[in-house]
Amino acid sequence: MKFIYCFIFIVLSIVTNMAYALDCVAIVNGQQTTQQDVKVNDIVIPELSKNNEIIWESDTYTNDIECNNGIDERVYFYPFPNVDPKTIPNGMIFGIIYNNQSYDLSSATMKIPTDIFVKPNQTSKGSISVKVYIKKSGAISNGYSGSLPIYQLDGSGGLNTNAGARNFKLTLSNLSNIATANCSFSFSDLKKKNNLLINDDLISSGALFNSIGNISVTCLPVNIIANRTAVFNIYTKTTDSYFKTNKEGLIYDLIIDNNTLKGSNKSTNPIRVAFKLDGSGKSTKNINQNVTLNSNSIQENWLYAQDTETISDDPKIQAELIQFD
Structure with missing residues (x-):
């Protein structure tokens, strides 16, 4: 009899659990x-x-x-x-x-x-x-x-x-369909000589020089990344807060795809640039330069020349791949 009660209890427990699942x-x-x-x-x-x-x-x-x-x-x-x-x-x-x-x-x-x-x-x-x-x-x-x-x-x-x-x-x-890929990058020599016209625009808006160099990226494997977009953080490793030239008080910024890179853009506050890759996983963007005069240096003797030659320091640009879109 005890066995029967135990059996009934077990069956009822199972049925109850099923009923309330x-x-x-x-x-x-x-x-x-x-x-x-x-x-x-x-x-x-x-x-x-x-x-x-x-x-x-x-x-x-x-x-x-x-x-x-x-x-x-x-x-x-x-x-x-x-x-x-x-x-x-x-x-x-x-x-x-x-x-x-x-x-x-x-x-x-x-x-x-x-x-x-x-x-x-x-x-x-x-x-x-x-x-x-x-x-x-x-x-x-x-x-x-x-x-x-x-x-x-x-x-x-x-x-x-x-x-x-x-x-x-x-x-x-x-x-x-989740995969990994990587990119390499290279910059053309950005230590450029420019003939600079001295005028009021130099202080107010600067002198723009187009296509002084470029940045090229190559990404692999091609079968995975062809025609995608590679996004990079770009920054400088210079120790100064601005890019210099050989003329005291004459500084410059770089412009990449409408993004302005300044000497203050270190790894903690880079600019972000997207590169649309072609069918071979490659892309290139031109780099423009905007040269301006620090208003604190208006007493420099070289300013009194009709024109002058300026040489840009190495901006020490770095790029870090962030993502693929």
Whole structure:
């Protein structure tokens, strides 16, 4: 008899748990759905990009949610539902942004609370707005075939494993098309001689010299980066706050693609320049020079000449690849 009671208790427990296994669906265009797939754009990242930098971020996805069969509980995000951890792509950290807070999805055992609460014996409704992101965490050595489930909505007791369970999942696809590339750059000699006409414009607006040099970039592998855009930070390693010439008080700025590079633009405050690559992964931009007179140097003797020859110091320009678009 004791055995029969135990058996009945176990059966009732199983039936009760099944009866109260939470179902949560999204309402899209008036229809219930249990999956939303987001296609990740082809991503190319610099080989030397830093770890923990976000390399991709989705739009914000807002969904109305309906949940049933709850037991007076909160709804949670559960990462990577029923995903073998060994199949998650190497070198990537996936995460979500919810309620303006970022969550790195570091383990399938974690759970992230939503603002949705479920009451017994009734349909509970709510809304979630989520962004998904990918961070680089190391060498990206493999992708993922098919759609990777990023999260599932479920109750406090964990994933609903019942047959016929209806729980909303967000998945990412196209994860096999994430690759790395790199670029080299070169500057033509910018130590130029110019014949300078001395007049009032020298103080007010300066003297502009077009195409005194150029910057060229070459990016590889060509099959990945051809016809993309490579974005660089450009700065100077000079120790002064301005670019000098051989004439006391005569200084200059450089202009690259309508961006002005000054001697004060060090690595902490560079200018950003985008290079549209051709089919061979190459691009070149001209560099213009604007020479001006520091008004504190108007007593210099060389100013009284009708014209004068000026020689620019080496601006010591550096470039750092930031991203591919």
